[in-house]
Amino acid sequence: MANREEIVKAVVNALTIEIEASGRHVHLTKEAVEALFGPGHRLTEVRPLSQPGQFVSAERVDVVGPKGTFANVAVLGPERKENQVEVSRTDAVTLGLKPPVRQSGDLRDSCPVTLRANGRELKLANGVIIAQRHIHFTPADAAKYGVVDGQQVGLKCLTGRPAVLMDTVARVSDKFATYIHLDYDEANACGWVKGDRGRLV
């Protein structure tokens, strides 16, 4: 017989989604990886992420803006079709940039920036965005919650400083696992700690 605590936890988990906080990070093309780390170089996995196939790589880059630099920023793998630098708005102020809030992959009006590693430098003509808060859904979970890809939902963060974040975009793919992704401005504004969960409102 299941005990009561286990049942309560299973019900809560069925009604809510885990929140993860994304720190600043970089996605690189194969060409960019070679430009920064040398010919033939490929990203090396050191830790898997919650999204299937995605990983934190051993490679790190300095992100250099007109007013400030972040050293040793994580590069997430695998390599992508476009270079993309995701920062919080607080980070953007430090860099001296005013990037738009965009879904991953949407680089309209994104900002230029310089990447450095190992004495090599790569100037990106664009690519810096503030990632719009979003929820990755498996198709099954999207159906369960009644949301479709691209839909904007309200997200109640069941956190230490609770808040409802409007304009959270649902992204649905059979390549995804179901997780909420906030940046650290949002996570800290909500008092998020690892394991906290949210629900759609």
Next chain:
Amino acid sequence: MANREEIVKAVVNALTIEIEASGRHVHLTKEAVEALFGPGHRLTEVRPLSQPGQFVSAERVDVVGPKGTFANVAVLGPERKENQVEVSRTDAVTLGLKPPVRQSGDLRDSCPVTLRANGRELKLANGVIIAQRHIHFTPADAAKYGVVDGQQVGLKCLTGRPAVLMDTVARVSDKFATYIHLDYDEANACGWVKGDRGRLV
């Protein structure tokens, strides 16, 4: 005859409250001012704040935590009965501190920190907090909105990344002007820009 735009603006302003974002800052006692800036020194006003009698001073201090330092942090005047250092949670991570979220003046479990200025150093046994999001109300505005001092309200931020921030505390005093105060984690999570307003929900 008033024109339509003016009337609309007046109605919106009557139903909403201006949001201000507070950067990291320090409040000092007279004794702390003298310890850091010399015997007999008093804080010098350079710019008034929205709250009557409060001001940004010419004096700046370095805030030194176990993991990081912020140089030239604003000291707000006038002098207070207790030293208090208000930071965002992002700032707290940089400093290497885990301060509690507290109302101004409530220093239970607040963190120790070191202040430096002009080659002088002052170690505070406590005083670092993350200021709880709050709304200053005049007694007349509190009555209009039906809130009492200390009440927690939901705050809808009518901002670029709209959000409802729960646990926003109402503070009522005849010494206040009516303004919403967020820290920069909250302001950036909401996409706040100067002039944005919020309403109680």
